[in-house]
Each structure stands twice: as structure tokens, then as C-alpha cells.
Amino acid sequence: MADSSIELKTVLIVDDAPENLLILGEILQAHYRVRVASHGERALQVMNSAPRPDIVLLDIMMPGIDGYEVLRQMRANAATHDIPVIFVTAMAATGDEERGLELGAVDYIAKPFKPGIVLARVRTQLELKQARDRLADNNQWLEREVARRMSENLLIQDLNVRALACLAEARDNETGHHIVRTQIYVELLARQLVGHERFRDALAGDRLRMVVKAAPLHDIGKVGIPDAILLKPGKLTTEEFEIMKTHPQIGADAIKKAMAQAQAGADAPITDLANGAFAFLGVAHEISLGHQEKWDGSGYPAGQVGEAIPVSARLMALADVFDALMSQRVYKPPMTLDQATAIIMEGRGKHFDPAVVDAFVDCRERFAEIARRYADPVSEDH
Numbered sequence: 001m002a003d004s005s006i007e008l009k010t011v012l013i014v015d016d017a018p019e020n021l022l023i024l025g026e027i028l029q030a031h032y033r034v035r036v037a038s039h040g041e042r043a044l045q046v047m048n049s050a051p052r053p054d055i056v057l058l059d060i061m062m063p064g065i066d067g068y069e070v071l072r073q074m075r076a077n078a079a080t081h082d083i084p085v086i087f088v089t090a091m092a093a094t095g096d097e098e099r100g101l102e103l104g105a106v107d108y109i110a111k112p113f114k115p116g117i118v119l120a121r122v123r124t125q126l127e128l129k130q131a132r133d134r135l136a137d138n139n140q141w142l143e144r145e146v147a148r149r150m151s152e153n154l155l156i157q158d159l160n161v162r163a164l165a166c167l168a169e170a171r172d173n174e175t176g177h178h179i180v181r182t183q184i185y186v187e188l189l190a191r192q193l194v195g196h197e198r199f200r201d202a203l204a205g206d207r208l209r210m211v212v213k214a215a216p217l218h219d220i221g222k223v224g225i226p227d228a229i230l231l232k233p234g235k236l237t238t239e240e241f242e243i244m245k246t247h248p249q250i251g252a253d254a255i256k257k258a259m260a261q262a263q264a265g266a267d268a269p270i271t272d273l274a275n276g277a278f279a280f281l282g283v284a285h286e287i288s289l290g291h292q293e294k295w296d297g298s299g300y301p302a303g304q305v306g307e308a309i310p311v312s313a314r315l316m317a318l319a320d321v322f323d324a325l326m327s328q329r330v331y332k333p334p335m336t337l338d339q340a341t342a343i344i345m346e347g348r349g350k351h352f353d354p355a356v357v358d359a360f361v362d363c364r365e366r367f368a369e370i371a372r373r374y375a376d377p378v379s380e381d382h
Contacts, residue, residue, distance in 0.1 A: 008033060009126055012053035014043040014070065015088060016062045020111070024057060024088070027115045028122065040065030044073055047080045055126055057109065060089045060100070071103045082132075084125045177374040178323055179216040184370045185319035186215040192359040193315075199355070202311035207283070211312045214284035218291045218316050221251025234331060245300045251288035255281055286310040291317050294351045306353075314353045318344065318360055321351070326371045337368045 010033040013024045021036045028034050035053060037043035040062055047053060056074075060067035067087060074080040087100045090111040100108070106125050109118055190208050193199040203211065222230055225247050229240045236244060259281050290304065290313025297305035299317075309317075325340040335343075341364055348357040360367065 009054040010035060010051045011122060012037065012043065012046055012056045013088075014038075014040065014056060014062070014067070015059040017059070020059070020088070020113075023113055024118065027113065027118050031119065032122070039063065040067070040070040043070055047074065047083070048077075052079070053083060054129065055122060056083055056085045057088050057122070058085050058105075060087055068099065068103060071100070071105060075104050082129075084129050086121060086125060177376055178327070179219075181370055181374045182218070182316070182319045182323050183212060183215040184374075185322060185367060186315045187212045188363050188366055188370075189315045189318065189356060189359050192363055193355065196355060196359075198307075199311055206279075210280045210283045211287070211315065214280060214287050214312070215316060215319070217251065217255070217284045218287045218320065219247065219251065220254065221247035221249065221288060224250035245292070248289050248292050249301045252285050255285045255288060259285075283312050286312045287316050289313070291320055293317065295353050296350045299351075309353075314356050318352050318356050321347070322360070322367060323371075327376060337364065337371075 011028050012035045013021055013028075014037045015021050015024070016038050018038075021038070025034050025036065033051065035046055035051075037046050041064060043056070043058070044065075047056070058067045058070060065073075067089075071085055074083060074085065084106045085104065086107045086109055087105045088109050088111065106128075107121050109121055190199075190203055190211055194203045194208060225244060229236065229243055232240065259278060262278075287310075289301070290310050293299035293302065293304045293309045293313060294317070295306055295309070295314075297303050322340055322344060325335045325343055326337070328334045341361070344352065344357060344360060348354050
């Protein structure tokens with residue numbers, strides 16, 4: 001009786017000698033579905049028709065296409081590549097066996113045939129193939145599951161970032177789609193500069209994605225600014241502006257505190273701070289703390305100069321200013337693209353890194369398109 005684990009498997013016998021086809025067929029037909037081919041060309045046709053064989057017993061010495069060539073063509077065809085092949089031969093030379101194994105044969109059956117050996121070797125190879133297929137299916141399932149969970153985790157991370165950014169935005173009714181627009185502006189600049197020698201390292205690998213993802217957190221420190229100042233419709237006094245200038249530090253301190261608490265609460269010491277969530281929070285810290293710094297050192301909160309300002313913050317600085325210029329406020333109408341560009345150009349080497357300004361000029365039409373696509377609704381009060 002056939003083994004239930006390999007029941008209904010199909011064996012293809014390829015041999016130009018009718019007596020060999022008959023003998024092998026008699027040995028195997030009580031256990032498997034048997035198909036036969038008397039030459040190599042026919043064997044290749046049978047392999048590509050239903051039912052496709054689960055294993056092939058292949059004679060080496062045949063007229064026309066020999067067994068070696070049949071095996072080569074099988075391995076070159078994705079549909080037949082993984083079908084196990086047992087060579088059937090009367091040849092005993094070691095070199096012939098090695099050649100067949102190098103081409104991908106899994107075993108040899110020598111003539112004259114011994115039924116017990118034929119059945120044992122066919123059963124063994126079918127069971128091995130079944131195990132390999134099961135392992136491959138499990139690996140594919142694991143890969144899909146890992147990809148699904150990673151995608152889910154990234155979505156949760158994105159949603160958490162959005163929630164924090166929207167919390168800050170909710171306290172400032174002037175910002176509208178500000179976080180959406182500025183995030184896209186930062187990505188446009190980053191992709192424009194990713195090959196630049198001064199920016200390559202800062203945007204290498206996963207850094208670019210983290211810079212873009214962290215951009216919405218640039219103003220989270222505004223949650224610590226009193227409403228009377230944050231929502232004031234007119235110009236701030238000197239004292240009020242000094243308080244407003246603390247929002248980068250407030251946001252950066254909150255992120256730093258979150259990182260410290262996560263490390264303190266971890267089951268094991270977190271030693272790899274250069275990757276994963278901590279690397280992302282490090283970028284968010286840079287952006288929050290440095291997005292109001294200026295190239296010439298006249299910015300705040302630390303008065304950093306030039307290259308001392310992190311790349312992520314330099315990109316955010318221009319994106320933030322461009323969005324403010326192009327957006328309507330209670331105290332001003334939106335500027336035209338040319339007006340905003342003129343102000344950005346005027347800030348080249350002063351407010352902004354010259355290379356970042358050059359990158360903006362190269363893609364300013366795309367900036368304008370984003371400004372139009374995600375424009376804030378026009379308030380009747382304006």
C-alpha cells in the first residue's frame with residue numbers, strides 16, 4: 001500500500017528502452033501515478049503538462065537529447081527547476097555520477113533494477129522534497145508575517161508622531177496643514193541633496209526616512225507656550241517673543257526625557273542607540289532643537305553657526321519659513337511664489353545653508369504645487 005504522505009504523487013520515467021519503462025512501471029505503479037517518455041524531447045513536454053511530475057527517473061544515455069541535457073533544461077526552467085531527478089543508468093564510472101550530481105541530480109539507480117531499492121530511493125526523495133516544500137512554505141509565511149508586523153509597527157509609529165504633532169497644532173489655530181506641507185518640503189530638499197558631499201552622510205541609509213518622518217515634530221514644544229502668546233493675533237512684544245523662543249528647547253527636552261524614561265524602564269540595557277526608535281527620536285530632537293537656528297549664528301535657542309547646525313534642522317528651517325511666507329495669517333496675506341523665493345534667496349548664507357537654498361531653487365515648482373494642493377481653507381474672518 002502507498003504511504004499516505006506521498007499518495008498520488010506522479011513519477012515520470014524517461015528511458016528509450018521499452019523493457020526499462022515496463023520494469024520500472026511495474027515496480028512503481030502500485031504506489032504512484034506513473035507517466036513515461038521514451039526520449040528527452042518528449043520528457044520535457046510531459047513535464048510541462050498536467051499532472052506535472054513530482055519526481056523524474058531519467059536515463060542518461062538516450063538518442064537526441066541525453067539525460068544530462070534534459071536535466072540542464074529542467075534546471076533552467078522555473079516550472080521544473082525544483083523537481084528532483086534520479087538518474088537511471090548502467091554506467092558505473094565515478095566521473096559520470098559526479099557530473100550528474102553537479103548538474104543537480106539527487107541520486108542514482110543502477111541497472112539491473114532491484115524493486116526494494118527503487119521504491120526506497122523514490123520514497124526518500126519525495127519525502128525530502130515534501131519537507132523542503134513545507135519548509136519553503138513556512139519561510140514564506142514567516143517572511144509575510146514579519147513584513148506585516150513591521151508595516152503595522154511603522155504605521156503605529158507614524159500615527160503616534162502624527163498625534164503628537166497634531167496635539168501641538170491643535171493649540172495654534174493658524175497652522176492648518178502646516179505639518180503636512182513642511183514634511184513634504186523637507187523630503188523634497190532631502191532627496192535633492194542626498195548625493196551632495198556635505199549632506200551624503202547625514203542622509204545615508206535610513207537617515208533620510210527618519211528625517212522626513214520626524215519633521216512633523218518640529219513644533220511640539222509649542223504645547224508649553226501660554227495661549228496668550230501662542231494665539232496672539234498681532235506682533236509679539238520683546239518679552240513675549242523671548243518666551244516664544246523657548247519652544248524649540250521645550251520640545252527637545254520632552255523628546256530627551258522620553259528617551260531617558262524608555263531606557264530606564266527597559267528590561268535590558270539599550271546599547272544600540274544608533275538604530276531603530278532611538279535613532280528616530282535623536283533626529284526628532286535635532287529638528288525640534290535646531291529648526292530656529294540660522295546659518296550666520298543669529299538664530300535661537302543656542303546661536304549655532306553653519307555646519308554646527310544639524311542637517312535635519314537646516315532642511316526644516318527653510319521648509320518652515322517657506323510655509324509661513326506662503327500661508328495666510330491674521331496679520332498678513334499669503335505671498336506669491338516669486339515673493340517667497342526672493343526672501344529665501346535673500347537669506348542664503350544668512351538664515352539658510354546656501355546649499356539648501358540652491359536645492360530649494362531647483363525644486364521650487366514642486367514646493368509651489370504642494371502649497372496649492374494642501375492649502376489651508378480660507379477663513380471668512382481674513
